[in-house]
Amino acid sequence: MVRSHVVLLGPQRHDPTLKDAVDSLGIRGRIAAVTAGWEEREGEDQELSAHLGGRTVNLHLYGRSEDVHQRDPELLDAIRARHDRLRKLQELYRVRLSHLMEAARELLRRESLPGYAGLIEPEVRGAIDAVKRLDDEHTQRVRETHVEFELRWKPHQREHVARHRRELQQVLDDCSALCVAGGHVAILLDRLRMFGVIDLLREQALVAWSAGAMAMAERVVVFDDRGATGEADPEVLDTGIGAVQRVVVLPHATRRLRCDDRTRIALFARRFQPSLCAALDPRMRMDFRAGEWSAPWGANALSQHGELSPVGAA
Numbered sequence: 001m002v003r004s005h006v007v008l009l010g011p012q013r014h015d016p017t018l019k020d021a022v023d024s025l026g027i028r029g030r031i032a033a034v035t036a037g038w039e040e041r042e043g044e045d046q047e048l049s050a051h052l053g054g055r056t057v058n059l060h061l062y063g064r065s066e067d068v069h070q071r072d073p074e075l076l077d078a079i080r081a082r083h084d085r086l087r088k089l090q091e092l093y094r095v096r097l098s099h100l101m102e103a104a105r106e107l108l109r110r111e112s113l114p115g116y117a118g119l120i121e122p123e124v125r126g127a128i129d130a131v132k133r134l135d136d137e138h139t140q141r142v143r144e145t146h147v148e149f150e151l152r153w154k155p156h157q158r159e160h161v162a163r164h165r166r167e168l169q170q171v172l173d174d175c176s177a178l179c180v181a182g183g184h185v186a187i188l189l190d191r192l193r194m195f196g197v198i199d200l201l202r203e204q205a206l207v208a209w210s211a212g213a214m215a216m217a218e219r220v221v222v223f224d225d226r227g228a229t230g231e232a233d234p235e236v237l238d239t240g241i242g243a244v245q246r247v248v249v250l251p252h253a254t255r256r257l258r259c260d261d262r263t264r265i266a267l268f269a270r271r272f273q274p275s276l277c278a279a280l281d282p283r284m285r286m287d288f289r290a291g292e293w294s295a296p297w298g299a300n301a302l303s304q305h306g307e308l309s310p311v312g313a314a
Contacts, residue, residue: 005288005289008209008288009285030055030176032057036188037181037211052179065194067160071160072160075155089145101131103127143239189215214251217243218240246274247286248272249280261306276301286299
């Protein structure tokens with residue numbers, strides 16, 4: 001469900017700008033908060049509440065989901081089966097992806113070598129198109145898995161989910177905004193979907209950061225060039241909520257990407273075109289309004305030339 005105005009922020013842990021964003025939107029009254037990505041620690045939101053002047057009310061989606069799991073074991077078994085299917089789909093996708101990405105990187109490296117003029121560009125384009133087709137195919141299979149689950153189990157109509165949704169609707173109706181924090185993106189997405197939280201919003205403002213910002217997009221891409229096991233190929237992990245369009249959200253991008261590797265950056269950007277690969281570092285902000293992106297506080301995007309460029313730059 002695309003929203004009319006969504007604000008995406010960089011990470012908030014050490015240099016928070018959430019209050020400034022909320023104030024800039026003229027938000028008054030209470031603010032609903034989702035911290036389900038923190039899992040068992042979702043209630044440890046004292047700093048968040050203090051930052052927003054004590055106006056927050058935590059929706060406790062993680063705790064609510066645990067309550068549903070205990071009271072509806074049939075639904076829990078179905079959720080586990082869906083998770084198992086998605087995990088296997090991810091494994092199969094990863095096997096195919098690694099070979100296609102290596103070919104695309106090698107061809108991109110040869111672009112600057114002598115003797116390939118007039119020959120290499122169609123090969124590069126074909127290799128990247130192959131990766132894009134795989135990404136699209138995997139995204140569609142993941143989407144179908146979620147749709148099949150919703151059609152078969154109709155979770156929003158089940159007694160205990162429906163009860164929590166009624167309670168959440170009452171809370172949200174008394175709030176002027178919804179803020180979605182980060183944490184474990186898969187856990188966060190699962191809880192947002194279980195209760196259809198974004199669909200319960202009316203005209204409230206929506207502000208998200210870190211994994212919360214990732215979840216608002218049409219699909220979630222995980223990435224880490226500096227992990228314990230070394231460089232890893234960016235992967236489409238899941239479909240997102242779809243509150244915003246045409247963006248791949250990359251929190252802590254300059255810390256987690258090898259920004260000095262122009263080949264990797266260029267491939268990342270070209271692979272996901274026409275979506276904007278937004279490098280949302282601390283103190284950065286992007287607004288999605290009326291179908292268009294802007295960066296009132298500044299934000300960078302990965303460019304097809306292998307650089308980080310300000311959003312809006314050619």
